[in-house]
Amino acid sequence: MTAAQAPAGTSPSRDEAxxxxxxxxxxxxxxxxxxxxxxxxxLACTVLVELALALYFAPLAxxxxxxxxxxxxxxxxxxxxxxxxxxxxxxxxLTFTMPVHRYLELVLWxxxxxxxxxxxxxxxxxxxxxxxxxxxxxxxxCSEATYLLFAGHLGYSARGFSVLMLRTMIxxxxxxxxxxxxxxxxFPFRAWETxxxxxxxxxxxxxxxxxxxAAFAALLTHxxxxxxxxxxxxxxxxxxxxxxxxxxxxxxxxLSRRMQTSVGAWEWL
Amino acid sequence: xxxxxxxxxxxxxIVIMTLYAVRHWYFTLDRMMMxxxxxxxxxxxxxxxxxxxxxxxxxxxxxxxxxxDAIVRGDYPHGLLEIIPVDDHSGDGTAxxxxxxxxxxxxxxxxxxxxxxxxxxxxxxxxxxEASNEIVMVFDADYTPGRGIxxxxxxxxxxxxxxxxxxxxxxxxxxxxxxxxxxxxxxxGGYQVDQQARYNLDLFPQYGGTVGGxxxxxxLSLHGFDAQMLAEDxxxxxxxxxxxxxxxxxxRAECYEEVPxxxxxxxxxxxxxxxxxxxxxYRNISNMLRAPRLSxxxxxxxxxxxxxxxxxxILLSGFLANMLLFLMGALSVWSAVALGFFVVAYxxxxxxxxxxEIGAAEVLDGARQRLYLLPYLFYxxxxxxxxxxxxxxxxxxxxxxxxxxxxxxxxxxSGDRNAVA
Numbered sequence: 001m002t003a004a005q006a007p008a009g010t011s012p013s014r015d016e017a018x019x020x021x022x023x024x025x026x027x028x029x030x031x032x033x034x035x036x037x038x039x040x041x042x043l044a045c046t047v048l049v050e051l052a053l054a055l056y057f058a059p060l061a062x063x064x065x066x067x068x069x070x071x072x073x074x075x076x077x078x079x080x081x082x083x084x085x086x087x088x089x090x091x092x093x094l095t096f097t098m099p100v101h102r103y104l105e106l107v108l109w110x111x112x113x114x115x116x117x118x119x120x121x122x123x124x125x126x127x128x129x130x131x132x133x134x135x136x137x138x139x140x141x142c143s144e145a146t147y148l149l150f151a152g153h154l155g156y157s158a159r160g161f162s163v164l165m166l167r168t169m170i171x172x173x174x175x176x177x178x179x180x181x182x183x184x185x186x187f188p189f190r191a192w193e194t195x196x197x198x199x200x201x202x203x204x205x206x207x208x209x210x211x212x213x214a215a216f217a218a219l220l221t222h223x224x225x226x227x228x229x230x231x232x233x234x235x236x237x238x239x240x241x242x243x244x245x246x247x248x249x250x251x252x253x254x255l256s257r258r259m260q261t262s263v264g265a266w267e268w269l
Numbered sequence: 270x271x272x273x274x275x276x277x278x279x280x281x282x283i284v285i286m287t288l289y290a291v292r293h294w295y296f297t298l299d300r301m302m303m304x305x306x307x308x309x310x311x312x313x314x315x316x317x318x319x320x321x322x323x324x325x326x327x328x329x330x331x332x333x334x335x336x337x338d339a340i341v342r343g344d345y346p347h348g349l350l351e352i353i354p355v356d357d358h359s360g361d362g363t364a365x366x367x368x369x370x371x372x373x374x375x376x377x378x379x380x381x382x383x384x385x386x387x388x389x390x391x392x393x394x395x396x397x398x399e400a401s402n403e404i405v406m407v408f409d410a411d412y413t414p415g416r417g418i419x420x421x422x423x424x425x426x427x428x429x430x431x432x433x434x435x436x437x438x439x440x441x442x443x444x445x446x447x448x449x450x451x452x453x454x455x456x457x458g459g460y461q462v463d464q465q466a467r468y469n470l471d472l473f474p475q476y477g478g479t480v481g482g483x484x485x486x487x488x489l490s491l492h493g494f495d496a497q498m499l500a501e502d503x504x505x506x507x508x509x510x511x512x513x514x515x516x517x518x519x520x521r522a523e524c525y526e527e528v529p530x531x532x533x534x535x536x537x538x539x540x541x542x543x544x545x546x547x548x549x550x551y552r553n554i555s556n557m558l559r560a561p562r563l564s565x566x567x568x569x570x571x572x573x574x575x576x577x578x579x580x581x582x583i584l585l586s587g588f589l590a591n592m593l594l595f596l597m598g599a600l601s602v603w604s605a606v607a608l609g610f611f612v613v614a615y616x617x618x619x620x621x622x623x624x625x626e627i628g629a630a631e632v633l634d635g636a637r638q639r640l641y642l643l644p645y646l647f648y649x650x651x652x653x654x655x656x657x658x659x660x661x662x663x664x665x666x667x668x669x670x671x672x673x674x675x676x677x678x679x680x681x682x683s684g685d686r687n688a689v690a
Binding site for chain 1: 602
């Protein structure tokens with residue numbers, strides 16, 4: 001029985017669904033109906049989230065910092081809080097102390113990193129990108145150890161690093177809605193989907209930033225400044241964006257599924 | 270003083286990356302939602318021109334039969350077809366296979382090159398001397414041309430202003446491993462969105478040299494291919510544009526390729542591309558700036574396209590500048606965040622597509638599962654950056670030492686023909 005013969009009120013047959021799929025334009029000829037609504041939704045949502053952030057970033061950052069300090073103190077880490085300011089707002093930053101590296105210790109770090117770089121260059125496994133990433137980490141630590149050996153101290157103290165992390169956290173919050181908004185504006189998401197993607201990305205980043213700030217403070221309390229630049233450069237803002245692209249990818253996969261089952265979603269060239 | 274210079278350099282990198290980000294954002298917008306420029310499909314029933322197909326081969330016994338069979342079994346009338354497979358200094362059984370096809374089909378005319386220079390540009394030059402038709406198509410030996418691809422490509426030459434045409438490359442061994450899947454993402458972004466948008470906007474679509482064709486007389490009038498050039502396709506594109514010819518892109522003309530399956534092979538391929546592209550940039554940039562027939566938009570797009578393989582080293586240098594600023598305690602928070610976003614968004618350097626462009630291509634292709642791999646593109650960042658930077662250093666070395674680059678063949682993984690994307 002074809003769909004045309006099916007009694008009214010019943011769902012379309014599998015044949016009909018297959019026929020609908022079959023007449024989707026070839027991928028070379030596909031394009032999407034122009035929807036200014038989606039772009040406006042993305043713009044409006046981005047502006048709203050940015051406004052909300054502008055109004056509430058300070059209390060939000062203070063709350064996260066206090067929560068971090070509370071958790072770390074319960075775990076026995078010697079951390080405290082101190083006042084600072086950014087973008088005209090009063091904030092609180094974590095304070096902690098770091099052990100000082102001796103010269104022999106720095107030389108050992110340098111030798112260990114160089115040995116590691118040689119080993120990972122010679123090895124054929126794990127896969128090349130992973131080896132390159134490990135080597136890049138080792139190179140940064142080695143550079144920092146060399147700098148410490150000659151300069152005696154880094155440009156950032158524990159306090160300076162803490163303030164830098166806090167400021168980076170806030171700047172990232174402001175950049176994410178604009179970045180995600182610009183990306184989702186390109187796709188025919190519904191208005192609520194656009195809003196959801198932007199809000200989920202920002203919400204996820206609040207959590208990540210909070211956890212990471214505490215983790216960095218805890219780690220540096222033990223290791224000293226030797227890992228400071230590696231942590232910031234490779235596990236700082238870079239780490240925020242990778243999962244955001246993951247969220248974006250999930251949203252696109254959802255959109256793609258909808259497009260594949262909806263004939264009217266596509267236009268020919 | 271040092272801090273100021275580093276800050277200025279980081280600012281320069283951010284400006285360059287912003288320029289590319291905006292350009293590709295607009296390309297994506299154009300491909301997704303704006304009116305697409307039709308190809309020459311409506312002329313499908315027009316008279317077909319006689320065509321010569323050149324397939325350069327070096328040690329290709331594993332794939333030679335596949336590509337020749339695909340061309341012979343295509344729907345192009347055999348009476349209008351001439352195939353010149355070039356055995357370029359092969360040490361394996363390639364010559365025997367070509368001889369066999371030459372005996373079986375009158376229109377297959379193998380060319381054997383055993384002396385002189387080795388490499389694709391030289392093979393093409395020699396084959397052009399033998400070709401008897403004005404329209405010449407070129408396929409790489411590890412490619413599988415689709416059945417109707419010659420018709421699709423040949424139709425473009427009805428337009429007398431068209432000097433070259435490029436088809437779409439689709440990987441056919443996508444499901445082999447993570448690398449092939451990631452390369453498939455790159456290819457989709459590069460062709461489905463980037464090339465099509467540049468064609469739509471009448472900018473600088475690139476003749477890629479592996480799936481396309483050109484007018485023989487035009488290429489000969491431009492003195493053929495430079496035998497020292499590793500990116501002879503990019504060089505030809507630039508020379509065609511600066512001499513007033515059009516290059517068009519045929520999104521429907523799909524050809525299936527075997528992408529590298531090992532990281533080592535991919536590294537060598539990317540390094541070779543970078544070396545060739547940067548040489549093409551050096552050679553053509555002044556002509557591009559002065560060419561009277563190019564519009565301002567075409568000129569800008571041409572330079573940005575030629576410069577794509579100079580960008581990863583620049584981005585990497587911005588990252589290193591930030592590291593120095595960090596060590597000195599003078600890092601700008603805004604630049605650290607901005608560079609972080611650019612590094613992740615621009616991890617696919619093979620075809621230089623940012624993540625949103627690749628996502629758009631996969632939505633258009635309906636390849637839903639592959640979308641989940643988008644965050645993995647970051648996995649390629651350091652690998653790609655170093656491969657491309659090595660290629661740039663090779664180019665500089667070539668210039669300083671006045672040496673000629675050797676043609677290095679990409680390792681094939683013959684017979685691995687899993688799912689067609």
